[in-house]
Amino acid sequence: xxxxxxxxxxxxxxxxxxxxxxxxxxxxxxxxxxxxxxxxxxxxxxxxxxxxxxxxxxxxxxxxxxxxxxxxxxxxxxxxxxxxxxxxxxxxxxxxxxxxxxxxxxxxxxxxxxxxxxx
Numbered sequence: 001x002x003x004x005x006x007x008x009x010x011x012x013x014x015x016x017x018x019x020x021x022x023x024x025x026x027x028x029x030x031x032x033x034x035x036x037x038x039x040x041x042x043x044x045x046x047x048x049x050x051x052x053x054x055x056x057x058x059x060x061x062x063x064x065x066x067x068x069x070x071x072x073x074x075x076x077x078x079x080x081x082x083x084x085x086x087x088x089x090x091x092x093x094x095x096x097x098x099x100x101x102x103x104x105x106x107x108x109x110x111x112x113x114x115x116x117x118x119x
Contacts, residue, residue, distance in 0.1 A: 024041065028112045036102060037052050051093070059113070
């Protein structure tokens with residue numbers, strides 16, 4: 001039986017398209033870790049697409065605020081939380097994701113979050 005040429009095999013192949021939903025983009029992480037986070041977001045019921053990137057963004061915004069604003073939030077309650085989400089809940093979510101990732105992916109994300117925590 002003669003072999004089929006590669007071009008004939010490729011013509012009948014169905015290409016899988018990526019979903020058009022939000023993509024996980026976090027500066028400082030490798031594409032391998034980003035792919036692992038995207039798979040995690042699709043497989044866990046407590047995560048939605050792009051939710052980890054949003055949690056990183058929210059936590060980064062919170063820790064870079066001036067110290068006087070953070071003290072004021074503790075005393076009066078955070079009205080900023082209503083529009084932009086709870087930064088402490090975002091940090092808890094990042095802790096949960098760190099526990100669910102592989103050791104290599106968790107190490108990369110822990111390094112990023114650790115830099116933010118040190119600010």
